[in-house]
Amino acid sequence: MKMPLIAALALGAVSAPFAAYGGVGLEVLQPWSRPAVAGTNAVGYMVLANRSRAADTLEKVESPIAAQVEMHASAVTSGVMSMKRRDEIVVPAGGQIIFGPGAYHLMFIGLTRTLKAGDQAPATLIFSSGARIKVRFTVSAGMERQGVAH
Numbered sequence: 001m002k003m004p005l006i007a008a009l010a011l012g013a014v015s016a017p018f019a020a021y022g023g024v025g026l027e028v029l030q031p032w033s034r035p036a037v038a039g040t041n042a043v044g045y046m047v048l049a050n051r052s053r054a055a056d057t058l059e060k061v062e063s064p065i066a067a068q069v070e071m072h073a074s075a076v077t078s079g080v081m082s083m084k085r086r087d088e089i090v091v092p093a094g095g096q097i098i099f100g101p102g103a104y105h106l107m108f109i110g111l112t113r114t115l116k117a118g119d120q121a122p123a124t125l126i127f128s129s130g131a132r133i134k135v136r137f138t139v140s141a142g143m144e145r146q147g148v149a150h
């Protein structure tokens with residue numbers, strides 16, 4: 001069995017496709033988002049795996065469908081969920097970072113178009129090594145109303 005399927009199953013997400021992007025070193029598994037209206041913000045979830053022997057750092061994310069894309073980390077402090085912007089996220093050698101509800105996530109800020117279920121939200125992940133990975137986040141309505149803060 002190949003690693004992407006294992007990682008996807010481990011996440012327990014049932015309605016997002018098992019899409020994978022990238023190559024030998026860095027790989028993006030199962031990128032997905034939730035429906036959102038133009039002018040508001042959308043989330044971006046995925047598993048970012050580093051199969052190489054050197055750490056790499058996600059430094060920037062670009063997308064043609066948002067004014068800007070930020071990297072955020074959610075945390076619960078005294079029972080209150082909040083999120084902080086991160087300037088960079090290190091992906092350790094041989095490790096992976098999970099972007100998901102209540103954890104790291106991308107925020108597409110100022111959507112230039114509405115995202116409906118089944119749409120694909122394009123983005124480019126840019127790393128300190130110079131690697132650039134083009135990803136399409138599948139918008140999944142099944143994930144929309146879980147009552148989970150991003």
Ligand SMILES: [Cu+2]
Pocket residue numbers: 072073083105106107150
């Ligand atoms: Cu956020």
